[in-house]
Amino acid sequence: MEKYFDINYLWTALPQLLPYLWITLFVAALAVIFGSLLGLLIAVFKLSKNRFLRFIANSYITIMRCTPSIVLLFLVYYGVPAFSDYFFGIYLQDVSTGVFVVITFSLQFAAMMAEVIRSAYLSVDKGQYEAAVSVGLTPFQAYRRIIFPQAVVIALPNFGNGLISVLQEGALAYTIGFIDIVGKANLIIANNYNTHTLEIYIALAVFYWILSIAIEKFFGKLEKVFSKGQRSLKTS
């Protein structure tokens, strides 16, 4: 009974898990890239004057906000192959589970990003655009050189939070059999006949905790660097 919890086991577990951390990070990175692109599209829909497009964007965001990650994950995992098989005759059963993980978290991240992008865009003063156009920039130039850089700075903290949250939600990928860091942890536990469960889980918690703090610190620094020389009333 004394040996039930063995802190030393933690040190042997960490190096076993470490290689799988990259898989977790890789999947999160892909989800962030695809999710940001889709999020931009949805933000454009939401800002558009077309009522139908706005309705689509709002419904999408509401649905994503209301669906637990695990439910979305399984809907994609069972739904996408079934639909593609039924409607297009494309057989997707052999596709790597990683693909479904990326699809799920891209969809989820897109909803978060749509809100982030929209609020960042709206917070840039309209006068900035007018001023840019009045000095002779084309609308595209005005967006690229004036609006975009300012919006990015405003979006940074929320983007960082989104990143942390997509990383954490990604911990559920193991439920569809994807072997990332959590999947590997469960394999190790199974190989040990379910002993040392707690040590492995604590190791997992430590990984995620460090990662989240690092991302938070990084975005804090980034924000400071980018907002240098900005004359705004951001005192709070």
Next chain:
Amino acid sequence: MDSSLINVEFLIDTFFVALSGVPIALLVTVVALAIALPIGFFLALTRINEIPVLNGFTKVYVSFVRGTPIIIQIFVLYSILPLILSRIFEQYNIDFPIYDVNPLWYAFIIFSFNTGATLVEVFRSALKTVSAGQLEAAYSVGLSTAQAYRRIVIPQMLVSAMPNLCTATINLIKATSLGYAISLQEITLKAKVAANVGYNYLEAYIDIFIVYLILCITVEYLFKVAEKRLSRYKALATA
């Protein structure tokens, strides 16, 4: 209609199976909120007033909960709690079957633990929106600290906390879907078990999806109503 894609009959039957998990999900949500609200509020006060030891403890607690996925928190708590409790019971020779406890109790503890940390941040930012002058004014007209908080600070704070409270509640409801990890008989697990028989997983998850959507939209609506009612305190708060 050769419905090889979706078994409509199963879809309808399982919808009610999923629906039967709603009371458990809501019970866990309500109990966890009832425990987490006071904890979150008092820990937020310790953060704001910078009370020596508690402030540091709260910082670590909030950082841990925000820094780790809920599923990992469930894993850790679910394996550490029986360990600690069995030690204590052994010490005092209490004969208690710790490994046969209803998972509901674990759910209460785990989700309160998680939501408590979220609410610390919600209340902390909400408390900051109430100007210090409000408390001073309350004191100067002779209210005690408890009265001042109950009648002056908290109503104003709630106005700005409402949207974040709504988000926290919805996240909590969503998080109960992870109850499968402790074999809690809630929406997701019930529907999934029903699907095990004929491998109708797609239908089951569509049902689960719809149930959560209904729950979430209802909660959002209720919060909107509550927010409107509370906003009568707002006129003075932002004056």
